[in-house]
Amino acid sequence: MKEKENKSALIVNPGIEQPPSVNEDAIRRFKERKRKLLTVDEYMEGILNKNITILSQAITLIESSLPHHHELGQQLIERCLPYSGKSIRIGITGVPGVGKSTFIESLGTTITSQGHKLAVLAIDPSSERSKGSILGDKTRMEDLSADPNAFIRPSPSAGSLGGVARKTRETIILCEAAGFDTIFIETVGVGQSETAVHSMVDFFLLLMLAGAGDELQGIKRGIMEMADLIAITKADGANVQKAKLAQAEYKNALHLFPPADSGWITDAVICSSLEKTGLKEIWNTIKSYVDFTSNNGYLASRRSQQAKYWMYESINEALKNHFYHNKDIHSHLKKTEHDVIANKVSSFIAAQHLIDLYFKKYSE
Amino acid sequence: MKEKENKSALIVNPGIEQPPSVNEDAIRRFKERKRKLLTVDEYMEGILNKNITILSQAITLIESSLPHHHELGQQLIERCLPYSGKSIRIGITGVPGVGKSTFIESLGTTITSQGHKLAVLAIDPSSERSKGSILGDKTRMEDLSADPNAFIRPSPSAGSLGGVARKTRETIILCEAAGFDTIFIETVGVGQSETAVHSMVDFFLLLMLAGAGDELQGIKRGIMEMADLIAITKADGANVQKAKLAQAEYKNALHLFPPADSGWITDAVICSSLEKTGLKEIWNTIKSYVDFTSNNGYLASRRSQQAKYWMYESINEALKNHFYHNKDIHSHLKKTEHDVIANKVSSFIAAQHLIDLYFKKYSE
Numbered sequence: 143m144k145e146k147e148n149k150s151a152l153i154v155n156p157g158i159e160q161p162p163s164v165n166e167d168a169i170r171r172f173k174e175r176k177r178k179l180l181t182v183d184e185y186m187e188g189i190l191n192k193n194i195t196i197l198s199q200a201i202t203l204i205e206s207s208l209p210h211h212h213e214l215g216q217q218l219i220e221r222c223l224p225y226s227g228k229s230i231r232i233g234i235t236g237v238p239g240v241g242k243s244t245f246i247e248s249l250g251t252t253i254t255s256q257g258h259k260l261a262v263l264a265i266d267p268s269s270e271r272s273k274g275s276i277l278g279d280k281t282r283m284e285d286l287s288a289d290p291n292a293f294i295r296p297s298p299s300a301g302s303l304g305g306v307a308r309k310t311r312e313t314i315i316l317c318e319a320a321g322f323d324t325i326f327i328e329t330v331g332v333g334q335s336e337t338a339v340h341s342m343v344d345f346f347l348l349l350m351l352a353g354a355g356d357e358l359q360g361i362k363r364g365i366m367e368m369a370d371l372i373a374i375t376k377a378d379g380a381n382v383q384k385a386k387l388a389q390a391e392y393k394n395a396l397h398l399f400p401p402a403d404s405g406w407i408t409d410a411v412i413c414s415s416l417e418k419t420g421l422k423e424i425w426n427t428i429k430s431y432v433d434f435t436s437n438n439g440y441l442a443s444r445r446s447q448q449a450k451y452w453m454y455e456s457i458n459e460a461l462k463n464h465f466y467h468n469k470d471i472h473s474h475l476k477k478t479e480h481d482v483i484a485n486k487v488s489s490f491i492a493a494q495h496l497i498d499l500y501f502k503k504y505s506e
Numbered sequence: 507m508k509e510k511e512n513k514s515a516l517i518v519n520p521g522i523e524q525p526p527s528v529n530e531d532a533i534r535r536f537k538e539r540k541r542k543l544l545t546v547d548e549y550m551e552g553i554l555n556k557n558i559t560i561l562s563q564a565i566t567l568i569e570s571s572l573p574h575h576h577e578l579g580q581q582l583i584e585r586c587l588p589y590s591g592k593s594i595r596i597g598i599t600g601v602p603g604v605g606k607s608t609f610i611e612s613l614g615t616t617i618t619s620q621g622h623k624l625a626v627l628a629i630d631p632s633s634e635r636s637k638g639s640i641l642g643d644k645t646r647m648e649d650l651s652a653d654p655n656a657f658i659r660p661s662p663s664a665g666s667l668g669g670v671a672r673k674t675r676e677t678i679i680l681c682e683a684a685g686f687d688t689i690f691i692e693t694v695g696v697g698q699s700e701t702a703v704h705s706m707v708d709f710f711l712l713l714m715l716a717g718a719g720d721e722l723q724g725i726k727r728g729i730m731e732m733a734d735l736i737a738i739t740k741a742d743g744a745n746v747q748k749a750k751l752a753q754a755e756y757k758n759a760l761h762l763f764p765p766a767d768s769g770w771i772t773d774a775v776i777c778s779s780l781e782k783t784g785l786k787e788i789w790n791t792i793k794s795y796v797d798f799t800s801n802n803g804y805l806a807s808r809r810s811q812q813a814k815y816w817m818y819e820s821i822n823e824a825l826k827n828h829f830y831h832n833k834d835i836h837s838h839l840k841k842t843e844h845d846v847i848a849n850k851v852s853s854f855i856a857a858q859h860l861i862d863l864y865f866k867k868y869s870e
Contacts, residue, residue, distance in 0.1 A: 219852045227849065308854055315852065364728040366763070395759040399730070446847045453846045456857030461825040464865070482817045483810045485591065488583045488679065490672055493820030501828070 179203075182217045189222065189320045194293060197320045204312045205298040219312050222319035227445065229261075229318045230432055231325045233339040235365065236349030238330060241375045241415055243282035245349060246326060248415040250283075252425055253324055254291035261322040262286065264297035265310050265329045265339055293322060304459040307338040311452060314342065340368050341451050344441060345428050348372045350392070352385040352412075367399055369408055371427055377412035377420065385412040404440045406431055470499050543567075546581045553586065553684045558657060561684045568676045569662040583676050586683035591809065593625075593682045594796055595689045597703040599729065600713030602694060605739045605779055607646035609713060610690060612779040614647075616789055617688055618655035625686040626650065629674050629693045629703055630661035657686060668823040671702040675816060678706065704732050705815050708805060709792050712736045714756070716749040716776075731763055733772055735791055741776035741784065749776040768804045770795055834863050 180188070180196070185203075188196025203215035236242050250260050262283075286292045295317075298309040314325055327343055329335040340346050348369035366372070372392050377385030392410035402408065409427065413420030435441040465471060478496060481487045544552070544560070549567075552560025567579035600606050614624050626647075650656045659681075662673040678689055691707055693699040704710050712733035730736070736756050741749030756774035766772065773791065777784025799805040829835055842860060845851045 216852075216855055216858070220855060223849055223852060312852065312854065364731050367728050367731065391758070391762055394755070395762040398755055398759040449846045449849065449853050450843060452853035453843065453856050456854050457829065457860060458822065458826060460857065460861045461829055462822060465821065465825055479814060479817065482813045485587055485813065488580075488587060488676065489813050489816035490676065490820050491580055491584060492817050493824065494580070496821060497824045 179211075179214065182214065182221060185214075185218055186221050189218075189316060190225065192321045194320075197293070197316060198295070200316050201295060201313050204316070205309050215312070219315055222315050225319035226315040227318060229314075229323045229325050230345065230428065231314060231327065231343040232428060233327050233329065233336075233343035233346045234349065235329050235336055235339065235347070236375070240349045240351050242328060242330075242349060244415040245373075245375055245413070246328060247283045247286050248418055249421050249424060250286045250292055250326065251289065252418075252421045254286075254289050256425075257291075258324045259291050259293075259322045260286075260289075260324045260326065261293045261295065261314075261317040261320075262326045262328065263295050263310050263313055263317070265303075265306055265327060265335045266297035293317065293320075302459070303334055303338055304455065307335075307342070308452070308456065311342045336365050336368060341448055344435070344444070345370045345431050347424070347428075350374050350388065351376065352381060352388040366395075370402070370404075370406060370431055371408060371424065372396070372410040373420070373424055374410065374412045376414065376416070378414035378417045382412075388412075404431075404435050404444070405438055406434060406440075465500055468500055471496055474499060543575075543578065546578065546585060549578075549582050550585050553582075553680060554589065556685045558684075561657070561680060562659070564680050565659060565677050568680070569673050579676070583679055586679050589683035590679040591682060593678075593687050593689050594709065594792065595678060595691065595707040596792060597691050597693065597700075597707035597710045598713065599693050599700055599703065599711070600739070604713045604715050606692060606694075606713060608779040609737075609739055609777070610692060611647045611650050612782055613785050613788060614650045614656055614690065615653065616782070616785045618650075618653050620789075621655075622688045623655050623657075623686045624650075624653075624688045624690065625657045625659065625678075625681040625684075626690045626692065627659050627674050627677055627681070628661035629667075629670055629691060629699045657681065657684075666823070667698055667702055668819065671699070671706070672816070672820065675706045700729050700732060705812050708799070708808070709734045709795050711788070711792075713739050714752070715739060716741065716745060716752040730759075734766070734768075734770060734795055735772060735788065736760070736774040737784070737788055738774065738776045740778060740780070742778035742781045746776075752776075768795075768799050768808070769802055770798060770804075829864055832864055835860055838863060 180199070185196060185200050189200060200215070200218055203211045203218065206212060206215065234242065234246060236245075246262060250262065254260050283294060287294055295313065298306050298313075310327060314327075317325060327339050329339045336346075346368050348365065348371070350372055352374050374385045374388050374392070389410045389412050396408050396410060399408070411420055411423060411427070413424060415421075432441065435444070466475070474496060478487070478492045482489050482492045544563070549560060549564050553564060564579070564582055567575045567582065570576060570579065598606065598610060600609075610626060614626065618624050647658060651658055659677065662670050662677075674691060678691075681689060689707075691703050693703045700710075710732050712730065712735070714736055716738050738749045738752050738756070753774045753776050760772050760774060763772065775784055775787060775791070777788060779785075796805065799808070830839070838860060842851070842856045846853050846856045
């Protein structure tokens, strides 16, 4: 096996489901562009000088599948690390229809109007399939797009959740080095991405609709218990009473939840992006959370845990990619999986066969 | 690398935390015993004839770290598969103090008195450290231990959660082949084991204490949303009112939860192992769940998903074991982890270095 192959396990990171051809495509697309690259020093200078154009180019490097782009990107990350970690990282989730974009626009402008610098990122692995990421359509965030204190970056398209999450987490480091003190990471509360977002943010905000009934909201189980705050959106006009009722119900539910490791008590609030109500309160809650967890040491220890978590996650994903892209495995996997589902062979015997097949190559 | 080594990745399965020496110990212990083994046919005959002694010996084979015991055990599993899958698999969790043992004893005797054959298993990876598994102390289940229709098997001691879970899942197959139509899998609701149990059972029962307040109950976040039924225990004497209050609160909370994929609505009930109240109702709820999910096809599809899940879990664990037991990795891991936590290197660059180190060996 060649070294390049091994590296590619982590570099290309196409996820298990994805045929390798996708990488060739990506590489072709990038080659077609033939972007002129700067030196690491030039990128660093631009980032530290808060040059948004250069920041964007640097992020594109991190998102690139081209090995030499990736190498350059990794050098940048290492150079940016000492300048990172000084922001409040906030995960925001909620199903489509909850008004996430308008909420982010309203809360975002509330924050920037207080002199904060806000970067809005997203994790949306499905973006390629769904033609353009959640944040692709910036017209839904006109004010924020035009706001000099705000930087909106769509989700990296293509790739496994692990790959997309890695790129987003690395983008956080660059944005922090570029002086952004508040970072939103948006995701749709219907998939696995929440766990990924939860493991890279300090604060997790869950948006809910009043009276929609959870069966309509489609929030995945377990997500509610990740939330550091539940905000019921669209609490305006005729909706206010319904929103207050929902708020009361969630408050009741929340006090039955086990306490979070942070010692923080999750609350439920109402807000309106339309009438700009409840937004300052949400921002103040986030700031109190940061104070609270800074004082009890949770914030720092959580970030260390997250860094550790992502190291092991990356290792495990690289091992899996290497295994599942092995030709022999690829040709046997589907049949074996079918036999397991048909109860013809036990899950563990099937696994053993594939593992033996994989490692035999190297023992020959 | 020798093949034996590769196999051992899955066979010995000592988990990441555990020093390989433990296996040598286990092997020594087993060698000392020098148990006379039966043939696969003899084990099969015994199991199909519902011979509990032979069933126990077969389970011991599955729990053994000795390669030839393991081989024999795997052959048995394959032979038993056609006879498996005909039981109701029930996960039961709750923190110490909730009265799990007495509950299992009371519900268990309720079930066996209706002519059912019940096997009680446990997943408790910590059992070795905590000197004897949850079910080690059978004196807490005197009636059930003496009940000819009940079979109690303590958690396999030693090993990673993955290893223990695998052995328990394989034990289910043997027990089903031996004619047990109801299987309890007990675990303590404080760790990761719930997810493992949840992914091998049809029904997940969460035991809670009335008025203890979740902060006292220490149930892990997310577990409440796994439950197919919440039973408030010790609803007897002066406790009844408190229990009913807690029941009402949980009912309120539960209706705010997102619906389960099964379409089943989780309820909260009260019961007393002492006064034997609420137990028949719990058993009837479990039976209605089985009818409901059999009719809507969820039960079958969930079991297929679980079989698939365990195949991939086993593969991934074998890959991890092989990686983390690699000498070079072992000697670099702690230092690298420390640098990541100290923010000296990014999680992903650190992972990349270790991955390159690992694969380089085979490219030389």
